[in-house]
Amino acid sequence: MSLETIRCENVTKEFTLRYHRTFKQVTVALAKGRKVSDTFRAVDDVSFTVSAGESIGLMGLNGSGKSTLLKMINGVMRPDHGTVRTRGRIAGLIATGAGFHPQLSGEENIRLNAAILGMSEKEIDRKYDEIVAFSEIDTKFLKTEVGHYSSGMSARLGFSVAIHVDSEIFLADEVLAVGDRPFKRKCLKKMEQIRDSGRTLFYVSHAAGSVRRMCTRVLVLEKGRLIFDGDVDEGIKLLHYDEDKEENEPDRDEDTDADEELGADI
Amino acid sequence: MTDAYHARVEELPWVDPAPRNGLLEVFKRRYLLRLLVRREISARYSGSFLGLMWSYINPLSQFFIYFFVIGVLIGLHKNVPNFAIHMFCGIILTHYFQETFNAGTRSIVRNKAIVRKMAMPNEMFPVASMLVSLYHVGPQMIILLIACLAYGWVPDPGGMLAVVLALLIIMILGTAMALLFSAANVFFRDWSSVVNILTNLVRFGVPMIYPYSIVDERFGELARFYLLNPIADAVLLFQRAFWVGTTDHPEELARTDLPEHLFLIGFAMIPVCLVILVIAQWVFSRLERKIPERI
Numbered sequence: 134m135s136l137e138t139i140r141c142e143n144v145t146k147e148f149t150l151r152y153h154r155t156f157k158q159v160t161v162a163l164a165k166g167r168k169v170s171d172t173f174r175a176v177d178d179v180s181f182t183v184s185a186g187e188s189i190g191l192m193g194l195n196g197s198g199k200s201t202l203l204k205m206i207n208g209v210m211r212p213d214h215g216t217v218r219t220r221g222r223i224a225g226l227i228a229t230g231a232g233f234h235p236q237l238s239g240e241e242n243i244r245l246n247a248a249i250l251g252m253s254e255k256e257i258d259r260k261y262d263e264i265v266a267f268s269e270i271d272t273k274f275l276k277t278e279v280g281h282y283s284s285g286m287s288a289r290l291g292f293s294v295a296i297h298v299d300s301e302i303f304l305a306d307e308v309l310a311v312g313d314r315p316f317k318r319k320c321l322k323k324m325e326q327i328r329d330s331g332r333t334l335f336y337v338s339h340a341a342g343s344v345r346r347m348c349t350r351v352l353v354l355e356k357g358r359l360i361f362d363g364d365v366d367e368g369i370k371l372l373h374y375d376e377d378k379e380e381n382e383p384d385r386d387e388d389t390d391a392d393e394e395l396g397a398d399i
Numbered sequence: 400m401t402d403a404y405h406a407r408v409e410e411l412p413w414v415d416p417a418p419r420n421g422l423l424e425v426f427k428r429r430y431l432l433r434l435l436v437r438r439e440i441s442a443r444y445s446g447s448f449l450g451l452m453w454s455y456i457n458p459l460s461q462f463f464i465y466f467f468v469i470g471v472l473i474g475l476h477k478n479v480p481n482f483a484i485h486m487f488c489g490i491i492l493t494h495y496f497q498e499t500f501n502a503g504t505r506s507i508v509r510n511k512a513i514v515r516k517m518a519m520p521n522e523m524f525p526v527a528s529m530l531v532s533l534y535h536v537g538p539q540m541i542i543l544l545i546a547c548l549a550y551g552w553v554p555d556p557g558g559m560l561a562v563v564l565a566l567l568i569i570m571i572l573g574t575a576m577a578l579l580f581s582a583a584n585v586f587f588r589d590w591s592s593v594v595n596i597l598t599n600l601v602r603f604g605v606p607m608i609y610p611y612s613i614v615d616e617r618f619g620e621l622a623r624f625y626l627l628n629p630i631a632d633a634v635l636l637f638q639r640a641f642w643v644g645t646t647d648h649p650e651e652l653a654r655t656d657l658p659e660h661l662f663l664i665g666f667a668m669i670p671v672c673l674v675i676l677v678i679a680q681w682v683f684s685r686l687e688r689k690i691p692e693r694i
Contacts, residue, residue: 136405140413148692185408204691208416208518211688218413223518232516241438248431249517301408331404 138301138333139183139206143215146176146201146357175201177357178215185301188324188334190348190365192372197354199337203227203306206335221301224250225335226291226308233287235280239270242279243294250298260297267323268293269316285311296323303327306337321347341374416518421680422574424520431519435527439502440534454535458494462487469608479610479656480646484546488637489607491539496569496630497598498532503577504584504594511694521687522680525577529570536566543641550645557662558640564665565636568629571672575679582686585694605634612656626658629668636665 150171153159162169176198183189191199204210207223232249233242243264247257265275268289279287288311295303305324309317324347328334336347344351344365351368353361361368369375418424425432440451447453465486470476479485506524507514514521584590605628606614615622626632639657643649658664 136408138408185405204516206416208418209514209516210691211417213688217416219416220411220413221408223416227516232513234510234512236442237438241434245431245434245438245513246517248428248434249513249519254430301411 135184136186137182138185138220139181139335140218141182141202141206141215142180142217144176144179144202144205144212144217145174145214146198146205146210147172147213148175174357176205176212176354179354179357179359180215181352181359181362183333183335185333186328186331187350188328188336188348190344190351190368191335191337191354192339192344192351192368192374193354194372198357199354200227200306201357202354203304203335203337206302207304219302222251222298223302223304224295224298224300225302225304225306226288226295227304227306233279233291236278238277239275239279239282239290243275243290246291246294247298250295250300252298256299264293264297267296267319285313285316288312289316292320296320296327300332302333302335304335304337307339309338309340309343339374341369344369418518418520421520421684422522422526422676425522425526428520428523432523432527432530435523436530436534439527439531451535454498455538458490458539461494462490465490465608475609480652481550481642484543484550484642484645485610485638486607487543487546488640488642489605489634491536491543492565492569492634492637493601493605493607493630494539495532495536496573496601498535499529499569499573500576500580500594500598501591502532503528503573504580504591506577507581507690508584508588508694514694515691521582521690522578522683525581526574528577529574532573533566533570547641547645552641552644555644558644561636561640561662561665564662564669565633565640568633568636568665568668568672571669571676572629575672575676578676578683579679582683582690585690586686601630604628605631606638607634610656611635611638611658615658622658626664629672632661632664632668635661 150173151169152167152171153162153169159169179198179202191202193199201210203225204227205212205217206219207225207227208219209227232246234245237245243261244257247260247264248254252260265272270286270290274282274286279290282290288308292305292308292312303324305320309320312320321343324334324336328347328349334347336344338344348365350363351361351365352359353368353371361371366375420427449456462483466483470482470486476482503525506528507521510524513519514524580590580594602608614625618625635657639653639661643653643657646652
């Protein structure tokens with residue numbers, strides 16, 4: 134039985150590059166016959182569907198369009214061509230950090246973020262303590278501005294809010310890149326719970342080990358194009374992410390395997 | 400468990416993850432709007448010692464400058480009865496409009512950390528700015544009311560209607576302008592400078608430092624073009640509600656210093672402002688798709 138939750142059809146996103154910023158620069162460039170702007174396709178004609186219960190590993194080199202694709206799935210960006218359709222609530226993190234307002238306190242940001250993700254006031258009141266507990270951030274810091282937090286702290290808080298939203302789709306974009314090891318383990322465990330509860334998981338990572346552990350299917354992007362959609366190991370092999378480590382070590386403990394790989398996230 | 404889950408998900412509709420309903424969506428998500436308003440009330444003057452008091456110092460300083468230059472120095476003081484009230488009616492509304500316009504224009508850029516990463520109707524920010532400015536109107540109204548009562552003013556139903564009309568006009572028009580310029584400001588910060596010029600114009604385009612009778616006298620028939628400015632109409636409505644009632648000969652004054660059919664004009668301005676709002680929303684929706692990448 135497969136129940137689709139994400140449908141992307143011929144999704145394309147173009148970005149405009151502007152070489153000059155002021156009126157003066159633009160006129161000079163035009164007079165000299167230079168190009169003022171250029172476009173490039175960050176995501177190019179990508180189509181796929183995802184079913185509930187699947188956990189997708191989205192992989193690709195830097196600049197291959199992973200975050201842009203994720204932004205279109207979560208609705209921050211709209212595709213220039215093609216359509217994205219989703220079912221249910223979407224929560225998650227994009228490009229390591231959450232959408233926090235640097236001038237607001239941690240507490241205010243928790244509430245704002247949760248409300249943006251679609252939680253009601255009651256829901257937030259009920260889950261507030263849990264969110265704080267999961268993030269392991271000292272309550273005395275919650276009263277201060279998020280702008281003063283370390284990158285690890287704000288990532289923790291962001292992940293903690295997102296994970297407590299009852300969402301059908303969970304997006305995790307390099308979430309583990311900044312957390313420390315104990316927190317990474319905790320996050321992975323939580324994401325495994327999400328996966329096992331039948332929700333849809335979208336996981337972006339450069340760490341082959343954690344993708345192998347988390348995902349049932351891999352999508353590989355290259356310069357905006359979807360070049361691979363299928364088996365996890367094959368996808369990793371395609372990117373040559375498996376080369377610096379012995380593949381055929383049957384007696385290797387799975388946990389240490391994943392653990393070492395977590396480090397590669399950075 | 401997963402079967403039940405599947406059954407529940409199956410019920411859910413396919414939607415476009417990007418919010419599409421613009422302002423309608425904003426009013427559906429009132430809790431989020433409330434959070435934004437509450438935090439902007441405290442954040443508008445963050446880092447300043449006097450904080451919220453600036454909302455009163457600004458209009459008050461304006462008031463005294465105009466009162467002395469226009470009233471005492473140029474001498475309008477004598478021709479216009481209760482000139483202070485006349486002017487204060489104008490200052491409250493123009494200040495409300497300017498605050499909405501200025502803060503609204505900068506609102507999206509100021510919240511870029513959120514706009515970049517969270518999917519939400521971006522109309523939320525200018526609307527929140529408008530509501531925050533409205534919140535500051537309250538205490539100014541109280542000052543005005545006390546002053547009016549001291550002059551022996553008595554509230555009347557027509558006046559109350561005028562207040563509601565005037566505030567509605569400014570709320571709708573302010574939201575429209577804030578919406579339009581907040582999106583434009585993402586692309587070029589020049590727009591906030593344009594807004595500064597426009598708000599300067601507003602101050603002189605309304606019967607605040609001069610009475611409407613002068614306009615009527617100088618322009619004659621052409622005065623009706625002056626009345627096409629919704630902010631001027633709102634100020635006149637406010638003067639109808641407060642200023643006229645504080646003077647010795649209200650009926651006489653209403654005839655000479657207010658335009659004919661003021662209420663009719665006021666009622667007509669509501670749909671006009673709504674049309675402007677619809678246009679602003681339309682432009683905003685066009686520009687919006689590029690906002691997350693340009694901000």
